[in-house]
Amino acid sequence: MSTSVPVRLVLASQSPARRKLLQAAGIEPDVLVSGVDESQVVSERAEDLCLELARLKAQAVRDRLRPSRDERTLVLGCDSVLAFDGEILGKPDDAADATRRWQRMRGRSGVLHTGHSLIDVTYESRAEAVASTTVHFADISDEEIAAYVATGEPLAVAGAFTIDGLGGAFLTGIEGDPGTVVGLSLPLLRRLLAEVELSIVDLWTKVAPGGQEIEHLG
């Protein structure tokens, strides 16, 4: 399943969180932001919406690349949405929206869905799927909500919360892969790579010969 040519992964996302997650897993992606207008896609189902957006992002970046004989080129697009109370929630519109959301979310649960679309530019194949993680929100106070919204963090992220930032204190637990909440599921990426006949170890760029410790990124 492994490959003899180098494998290049292009991350079709501006998300620093997604890039850091790949780097910590030994993968140094190139980043090409898709620029896709996410408002162009509407769907009744969160899983369909995030998958269609992930597909559009990956395709938009794929269309800007030319296959190379010297390497295997892959493009990964991702999109995350929160399914809560029968609604599909992306990033909050503004501070008031983030506040209202937390007043509704606290003490309750939602499901963070992340769509993944992997395109193999070299062989023109693709693999895609959605990873879903249930998130339980703590019953936080009005003061905590106000302080959190004032930091600006909730405004920049799908669902108005993070698991690996200030928002981590406001969760009581999750069921599923934490990477799905950040915006990219490594276990799912491993399965998608297998569908295009690659192993995730083919993408490791930070493992020193002899298997010494993976370089710890700053």
Ligand SMILES: Nc1nc2c(ncn2[C@H]2C[C@H](O)[C@@H](COP(=O)(O)OP(=O)(O)OP(=O)(O)O)O2)c(=O)[nH]1
């Ligand atoms: N660090 C961190 N970021 C999160 C978390 N949850 C969501 N996010 C971020 C990752 C993405 O940047 C953003 C989700 O929005 P999208 O999936 O639409 O990606 P975004 O528009 O940011 O970039 P892209 O469209 O992929 O270029 O929220 C979290 O728990 N931790």
